[in-house]
Amino acid sequence: MHSVSVNVEPGQYLAGWRPEAGQIFVPALSDSRVGDRVAVRVGIYGQAIRATLYGKVAMVRRMGRPALPPGVDLALDRASLPAAGFLATAARGEPVSFQERAPRFPCDLPLRVEHAGGAFDTGALNVSDGGCAVRWPGQLPLVGDLVVLRLGRGVFAPAARAVVCWNQPGGAMERSAGLRLVLEGRAGRAWRGVVAGVARVGRRPA
Known part of the structure; x- marks a missing residue:
């Protein structure tokens, strides 16, 4: 992409x-x-x-x-x-009225992130049908950067491509980034299953 x-x-x-x-x-x-x-x-x-x-x-x-x-x-x-x-x-210079965003479900979901030639294990802070917010332990990515999320362990784990939509600086435990996922094929089905699973355990939308 x-x-x-x-x-x-x-x-x-x-x-x-x-x-x-x-x-x-x-x-x-x-x-x-x-x-x-x-x-x-x-x-x-x-x-x-x-x-x-x-x-x-x-x-x-x-x-x-x-x-x-x-x-x-x-x-x-x-x-x-x-x-x-x-x-x-x-x-056109007209007032903009934003629609309500898709619900975000808070969680602590382990993920493996691949970015800029490197990879690290982290966790999602919340998930939605189209993306997630993740803890980012290293230097924050730029908005527009491409990343890959591994939804599980091992080389055969589904891999979802994503785009960085925002980043949040802070202390070592506070840095985070928002990712918009490209939900296609096996990775798309796997991600929708993840979100449904988080919702089923009674997480209230954020």
Whole structure:
């Protein structure tokens, strides 16, 4: 998966957003290929709102000009459509009303994290259908970094790809990071089973 952060002018965002098709033009990633999975952290100049959009590259524009820069058309995942709509509302200068987030269930779930060529054992502080917050014992990752979560022990344990959505500095026992998981195939089924198991033991949503 490719991961990148971009900031765009309000008019540029609105010109590239096609809600009827569920697609957005992103002035980046012109070295990617059609079908590549992408996570893009989008900011609107002059607005505080930021959102991470997920999807697949539908078209690549490798050559550009000032009014039409290189970039990609991104076919958004269904779960990213509301966030893209929030960004469009902010780009028009209208008040943004956020929907309630998916419930987070507090837990102490052992996980193995692979990041930047290294790996370490840690624990999830909470889990949800789309991600989790994990303790981060070393140097915090950057927003947009890609990580892999091993859901169990051994080389055959399901491995879920994830993108860092936020990080929280603090003392050695307080550093944490929020991860948005790419839930596909065996890893997706395994993660949904983990969340269902945490919910079944009576954890109250946070």
